[in-house]
Amino acid sequence: MSTSMRNLLKRIMATPGSNRAKRSSSPKRPIRGYHHGNLRRALLDAAAKILEANDAGELGLRAVARMAGVSQAAPYRHFADKQALLAAVAEEGFRTMSEAMRHAAASARDPAERLLGLGVGYVEFATAHRAHFRVMFGRELIDKSQFPDLAKAASEAFSVLYDTILECQRAGVTRRDDPAEQAFAAWSIVHGLANLIVNEQLSLAGKSPATLALDITRNLIDGMRPR
Amino acid sequence: MSTSMRNLLKRIMATPGSNRAKRSSSPKRPIRGYHHGNLRRALLDAAAKILEANDAGELGLRAVARMAGVSQAAPYRHFADKQALLAAVAEEGFRTMSEAMRHAAASARDPAERLLGLGVGYVEFATAHRAHFRVMFGRELIDKSQFPDLAKAASEAFSVLYDTILECQRAGVTRRDDPAEQAFAAWSIVHGLANLIVNEQLSLAGKSPATLALDITRNLIDGMRPR
DNA sequence: ACCTGAACACCGTTCAAGT
C-alpha cells in the first residue's frame, strides 16, 4: 500500500465524535407520556441496542418490548405492526448512514476523492452496523414502499452519492454519461462488497473492508473517466 | 442501445432447455424408502416449489412438510434442523447458478465477452429466482461455514468467475493485478446490482436488469484494462 | 390516553409411540 493511499484512507476514516444519529425526543411529542414518557423512542432505542448486541438473530417485537420494560402488547400503541417498527429502525439507519457518508465526503479535497470517501464510508457503515444494515436492505422488512418516511430517508442517502457523481462529471473526473447510471454502478459495487462482507461470503485475506472498498471504488472510477 | 449490444445480449441470454439443476434421485439412496421414497428429495422439491410460488415470505419447515404431505416432525429424519434444510436449498441454488453462468459464458466468443456474459447471467439468475437467491445470500441461513457441501458449491460458482478473470488477464483484456481482487470487484458489482433489484431498492426506469448488468459490467472492465 | 394479561394461531423442535 502506497503512503499516499494510506494518507487518503486515514483522512477518509477519521471518526467524528459520534456517527450515531441524535436520539433526542422530537419536539412534536410531549416529554412525558403515561408510564414511560415517549415509549416510541424507548422502543426504537431498545431495538438499536438489540441490533448492536446481537449481530446475528432476528429482531423480535416481544424482545424489543422486554428490553424497554413494557408488556408485549404495548408497542402496538406506537407501531401498527412489526413491519412499521422495522421501517422506523431502517429509517434511522439511513439517516445515520447519510451522516456517515457526508462526513466521509467532507474531508475530501476534490470530487474524485469525495467519491472514494463515499465508497469507503458506505462499506465502513455496513460493517460497523451489520444488523442495522441488514434491516435496511434485507427482506424481513418486506414492502419498503409502504413507508414514505423510510423511502425519503433512503433516497436522501442516495442523493449524497448522486450529487457527488454530478460534481465528478462537472470536474471532468468522469465522463458525461447518464449520471443515474454511474450512480447505480457506484452504489452496486459498494453495496455488493458490503453485503458479501456482512454475510461472510468473502474471505478478506487480511485486507480491511475499507482498503477493499477503496481499491474497488478507485477501479470503478477509472472505468468512468472521460475517454 | 446499439445493434451490436442487442446482439450480444441476445447471444448471452439465449435460454437452454432448462436452467434447473437435475432433480433425479442420487444413486446413493434407494429408489423407494418407507412411505415416500426419498423424502429428502421430496422435501427439497417442496422447498423449491414454495420459493418459486411465494417470492416474499419465509421458508417454513412446517410449510415444507405440509407441501410434501408428511407430518411436521418428518423432516427431522433427513435434516438436523431448519438451518440444514436451508443449507441444502442454498447448495442446489449455487449449482443451478454455476450452470446458468457457465451457459452464459459458453456462447461468448472472447474472454471479455465471457466476463460480460457472467455478469448478465448472475443478475438474470438472481431476478429469475429471487427467493432462492435470498436463501443463498441472505441471513436466515446464519452460519454458512457449518455446511461444507454448501461452501464447496459456492466456491465452485466463484471459480467460474475467477477462471474467466485469469483468461482476461492472459488475453490482455484486463491488467495483471491480483486476480482475486479483480474477481471480488466483478462479483461485488453484479452482486450489489442483483441485491438492489431483488430487494426493490432500485427504480429500474424501464431498463431491463440484463441491460443494466451489461452496462455496469462493461464499465467495470473498462476500469481494469491495461494502462 | 396509555398500558396489561390472557388468549389465538402460528412457529421450530423433541420425544414417546406406532408401523
Added chain:
DNA sequence: ACCTGAACACCGTTCAAGT
C-alpha cells in the same frame, strides 16, 4: 428404519379490562 401425534417454548397480533 421411518414416520406420526402430542407437547413445549417461543412468536406476532388482538382485545377486553385496568389505571
